[in-house]
Amino acid sequence: MLTELGVIRVISSADQESTDIHGLLIEAAYPGVRTTSICLPDQPDGVHNEATERAAAAKMPAAARQLAARGVDGIIVSCCSDPGVGEARDAVNVPLVGAGEAAALVSLVHRRPVGVLGLSGDAPSPMRRILGGMLVASAVPEGVSTTLDLHKPGARDACERAARQLVKQGAGVICLACTGTATVGLPGYLAERLDVPVVDPVMAAGGLALTLVAQLKARSHCQATRLERA
16 A cells, blocks of 8 residues: 655755655655655745745645645655744644654664754754754855755765765764755765765655654554444
């Protein structure tokens, strides 16, 4: 039986194939999953500062309701700042996961100091909240300030240099704080070159969403079984 996950992208695009990329990555990694992806309007550069985060947060509940109306089992906000995740979670009756909180939680599983590699000098607030004292450093690759910059020549090398600097600062795991890194294959690229685990926020969000959906289905099944026996 397929699990249907909705994916909300925070970078606007008229190209549905581009919008679908994160969902397709999740489908490839997790058998039995089918995804439906939508993007927020009027976010040409995605989320990369306070203004774009506020704008995305205001649009998130409506986007979540749109996917819930399509009958998805769970929803992923594919952005590590988790804009509007709390409000969107309250707006629907299916599990909803932010990529930022998911990546931070997976990072903690490694039980090592965490270095966050993202688009701003500070780790996104959801990550800081969850990581607490396990967060040892954060870094921004040179020349990368929006998700679109990850597609530029030299961006991968800049990301690798920044990740290595985090390791020198004591990081035992690298938590990627931009879901656009998955679009360009950066998690695998870094994992092949570093001696520490690299957490892919898109994969983390997919795994957490599937876990929450499975728990909800199991609870519903148990309740139905008890009613049949009553």
